[in-house]
Amino acid sequence: MPRAGLSTGRVVGEAAALADEVGLDNLTLAALAERLGVRLPSLYKHVDGMPALQRELTIRAKLEMTNVFARATVGKSRGDAVRAFAIAYRDWAKQHPGLYAAGVRAPRDGDAEDQDASAAAVEVVFDALSGYDLDEATTIDAVRTLRAALHGYIGLEVAGGFGLDRPLDDSMEWMLDALDTALSRTDLEASG
């Protein structure tokens, strides 16, 4: 009988694909093993159990998001950067719902690799807002607001929480306009 030829990377990759299909909550080692054509305990040669697999997914998600969002916002600033970031964020989250769910988990204390991945992802948001010339405190406020708005919007959207009769794109556009308005106001105040 030939070997399956697994590796940690392949196991995590298939786990991500499976999570996108059935939801992160329904990701199970049993289904993952079957998908890989292998018995369940064999997975332990590549991944140290379910909690460790979830952690791997979290880190992979953060790294991918960092890349995608950085590429989407490069060369843009202010409102353009915010819009490009928002659209990339939403598209990626909808294409990878399981991995996205893994990506919004906070690192555990002392987990340096996860902490680094998180910091890099937040850094992209900082960069996207750098064109507004905000002071330090306001920048943090704005980064938190943008992250919260997008995270909440996506969360409610994929959960089906928006039942009202109006296109979701339009409301997202209004939300981004509102943020741009607030940022420009702060910008003027700070420089005036």
Next chain:
Amino acid sequence: MPRAGLSTGRVVGEAAALADEVGLDNLTLAALAERLGVRLPSLYKHVDGMPALQRELTIRAKLEMTNVFARATVGKSRGDAVRAFAIAYRDWAKQHPGLYAAGVRAPRDGDAEDQDASAAAVEVVFDALSGYDLDEATTIDAVRTLRAALHGYIGLEVAGGFGLDRPLDDSMEWMLDALDTALSRTDLEASG
């Protein structure tokens, strides 16, 4: 041996308390039964399994939130109403993290009771924003934005996703100011 004297209400109530303590993801019928001083299968006399229990929690959460938020915003309007709503929202979510997590789940198609509870909760947000005199489409945009901003903020906050060196209250305040600014701007445009 005397009876435990359970009821559906008591079971769901203890489930909510347990979920708040250990997290909704870690809520288990086994622990719930032990907490109630009863064997696990006995729970099935009052609740129709784990999925049904989660649904009960979802509905209970929406009803409670509707009451709390309505009471918090009564007699207030515009920025005051938005602030009061936001504070009540955040306080309640932090006091009831498990129940809150259950409360942000969308109803399943055809589940009239859950749909009604959801509609009532959204209605409170509409009422809170009524003082801005927005047109219908803008109202929907604003309701979605406010819900998304708060849901995202709470989600990131309880997940420990905000690692930066600035008080969380201050950033929330900035976010609410930004929204108020946007709403007042729209207000002026619409009436000017």
Next chain:
DNA sequence: TCCCGAAGCTAATGATGTTAGCTTTACGGC
């Protein structure tokens, strides 16, 4: 060629959710 490490397997264990069917309690009707 040999050999050793890693890949994958079987077997066993414990936790959980679920169903079936039994016993017993408590309450309402007589």
Next chain:
DNA sequence: GCCGTAAAGCTAACATCATTAGCTTCGGGA
């Protein structure tokens, strides 16, 4: 006050899942 019945709670059994232990075998490097 008694008695029958519906509901409450129980034991037993089973399926699924995660995890650990220990075995077998493949495959590349000395």
